[in-house]
Amino acid sequence: MTTKLISIAKDFSPFPAGRYLTDGPFPGEAFRDQVLLPALKAHSDVTVDLDGTNGYGSSFLEEAFGGLVRKGGYSLADLKRRLHIKSERQSYEVRIWNYIADAVH
């Protein structure tokens, strides 16, 4: 059982923005495919720290986390067990779980 802590600001970019690779250098699709999915494949528990960036658009978060269901094939139950969200802003966690639940339905 291994755990991985991902800081978006340190391990990806302090300036995450956009949804798709065509939207810029640090979109949600890139974070999901280059950082989040590999971490979930290699570790049993993954904590994502959202602090330290210049904020998140829903487009970024939806593609990064909702895309775990659409592109990664993960179930809501599996993600609930293995994925943990850390942020000073309470609403980010609410938003992320909403996107994952919406992607399931």
Place this chain on the structure above:
Amino acid sequence: MPVGDLLKWLPPVLVVLGWIVVNWQNDKRELRKEARSLIDAAKKLVGEIAVKAVNYHVDGQHGLTFEIKAGLDALEIECERLPYFVKDSPLMGAHVAFTDAITGGDFEATAPAKKAPNSPEVATILRTRTEMLAELERVFRVHHLGRGGSRRPWG
């Protein structure tokens, strides 16, 4: 204890009780004033963010992304000072819906599509803005005026 002795203590007891009541009323009034100013500041931010969001989506002012995201963060920080902004609360729900309406879809895309003023996207921004404003007023009524549990200010 003789009645005379009891009556001797009555004035100071009444003074202390009166002081407790006045102090409680003062605390309540100050809390209400503080909440009112927080809610007014949050409502101002909601209005400003909605205007920037419409300028972004309708007029194609794509340089506003940072200001919009910073504004939404500032709004959340303002709301967090209210004790009833907690997970699964209607106020948190309204804030999330407002944020999603503005920054969902193709927000921050390289070339986001310009939306018509009467498009569903703009209608959703304006609806969630109104719902956020109404929710801010509702929590003030419920928690500081002691009335109006309805989710609608006119309910």
